[in-house]
Amino acid sequence: MRIGSGWDLHHLKAGRPLILGGIIIPSLRGEEAHSDGDVLIHAIIDALYGALGDGDIGSHYPDTDPAYKDVSSMRLLDDTLTHMGERNIINLDSTIILDEPKLRPYIDTIRKNLADAMHLSIGQVSIKAKTSEHTALDVISAQAVVLLS
Ligand code: MG
Numbered sequence: 001m002r003i004g005s006g007w008d009l010h011h012l013k014a015g016r017p018l019i020l021g022g023i024i025i026p027s028l029r030g031e032e033a034h035s036d037g038d039v040l041i042h043a044i045i046d047a048l049y050g051a052l053g054d055g056d057i058g059s060h061y062p063d064t065d066p067a068y069k070d071v072s073s074m075r076l077l078d079d080t081l082t083h084m085g086e087r088n089i090i091n092l093d094s095t096i097i098l099d100e101p102k103l104r105p106y107i108d109t110i111r112k113n114l115a116d117a118m119h120l121s122i123g124q125v126s127i128k129a130k131t132s133e134h135t136a137l138d139v140i141s142a143q144a145v146v147l148l149s
Contacts (some may be wrong), residue, residue: 001090001148001149002051002149003147005050005145006042006046006145007090008039008042008141008142009139009140010031010141010143011138012030012031012138014028014039014142015030016037018030018031018101019031019036019073020038020040021041021111021113022041022114023110024072026101031140033063034069034070035061035068035069035072035073036070037097038115039096039140039142040094040142041074041077041114042091042118043094044114045073047092047146048084048089051146051147052084054083060079060083060084061079077117078117081118089146089147089148090124090147090149091125092114092118092125092145092146093126093145093146094128094144095143095144096128096130097129097136097140097141097143098129098131098132098140101107102129104129108122110127111125111126
């Protein structure tokens with residue numbers, strides 16, 4: 001068994017799409033980033049590389065590399081899964097911290113999209129959403145923990 005944890009944070013910017021787990025969420029602001037800014041997938045990728053003991057998202061997909069400009073984080077996740085070789089994901093648990101918009105209506109859609117992308121059942125993919133209690137209105141952050149066998 002190997003456990004990994006990941007965390008990420010992005011500024012929110014007007015006119016950018018808000019993308020979480022590969023799903024576009026209706027919002028006036030989205031993640032400011034070199035890539036598509038999918039903060040949830042970035043935390044998951046860091047958790048996976050952490051469990052592998054093999055660096056982090058920045059060492060595998062540097063944001064100074066033009067190849068990753070506006071890249072879909074789903075593509076990076078797919079590449080990360082190929083790095084895992086024969087290892088299996090037992091479960092994934094994650095938390096998104098965002099004040100607006102409320103994410104509850106979209107959580108199951110995100111879970112399903114991630115479960116499909118990671119070849120998992122929806123019961124293996126937990127996504128929770130919290131607010132910052134208005135202490136961090138201009139950012140979105142996400143935490144993820146994975147267990148590999
Ligand atoms: Mg990021």
